[in-house]
Amino acid sequence: MLQYLTVPVTAFAQNCSIVWCDETMDAAIIDPGGDLERLLAQVARHGLNLKAIWLTHAHIDHAGGTAELAERLHLPIIGPHPGDQFWIDGLLEQSAMFGFPPAAHFTPTRWLADGDTVQIGHCELAVRHCPGHTPGHVVFHSSQAKRAFVGDVLFAGSIGRTDFPQGNHEQLISSIRERLWPMGDDTVFIPGHGPESTLGEERRSNPYVGQR
Numbered sequence: 001m002l003q004y005l006t007v008p009v010t011a012f013a014q015n016c017s018i019v020w021c022d023e024t025m026d027a028a029i030i031d032p033g034g035d036l037e038r039l040l041a042q043v044a045r046h047g048l049n050l051k052a053i054w055l056t057h058a059h060i061d062h063a064g065g066t067a068e069l070a071e072r073l074h075l076p077i078i079g080p081h082p083g084d085q086f087w088i089d090g091l092l093e094q095s096a097m098f099g100f101p102p103a104a105h106f107t108p109t110r111w112l113a114d115g116d117t118v119q120i121g122h123c124e125l126a127v128r129h130c131p132g133h134t135p136g137h138v139v140f141h142s143s144q145a146k147r148a149f150v151g152d153v154l155f156a157g158s159i160g161r162t163d164f165p166q167g168n169h170e171q172l173i174s175s176i177r178e179r180l181w182p183m184g185d186d187t188v189f190i191p192g193h194g195p196e197s198t199l200g201e202e203r204r205s206n207p208y209v210g211q212r
């Protein structure tokens with residue numbers, strides 16, 4: 001069964017999630033934006049074997065620690081979708097602009113596409129491509145655990161910004177309606193910022209994308 005814990009990192013309080021299979025204790029780290037020592041302390045505390053980095057998208061608060069972590073622990077970088085190449089290429093500029101430690105760009109070991117799966121231990125998660133906040137944004141869904149790690153696509157009571165280069169509001173709304181809602185009302189989602197919620201709650205009450 002999939003287990004996870006969420007550690008807010010960086011000045012943007014980005015919800016980095018450490019996910020693992022409780023049979024093998026193999027773990028993946030979703031969106032290591034920074035504060036690597038705190039993340040690695042959690043990995044050690046839970047006795048996890050860190051095997052991979054998974055990325056939802058390449059904004060600095062989500063991907064800023066990726067190159068350093070991958071190099072230090074020889075981890076493969078899985079994701080995001082190739083639409084975020086320009087954000088990866090611009091990581092150094094992003095770090096300067098937002099006052100982050102200098103973040104190196106990197107080359108993903110494996111790009112992701114809609115319909116792919118990622119595996120950690122005995123747990124498999126489905127990949128859905130959810131463009132709109134960034135063109136290459138993906139989310140990770142465990143139907144078994146009824147959890148979705150959705151980055152900056154959907155928040156409790158809000159949705160991702162679309163005023164960045166290549167952001168697209170209509171596309172974001174379609175991504176949420178066509179690719180998140182079908183996961184089911186009882187699916188708990190872990191957003192990139194702020195508290196968890198369920199898809200059903202947002203479908204009812206989210207002012208941006210709920211039923212009115």
Ligand SMILES: [Zn+2]
Pocket residue numbers: 057059062133152
């Ligand atoms: Zn973002």
Ligand SMILES: [Zn+2]
Pocket residue numbers: 012014059061062152192193
């Ligand atoms: Zn973010």
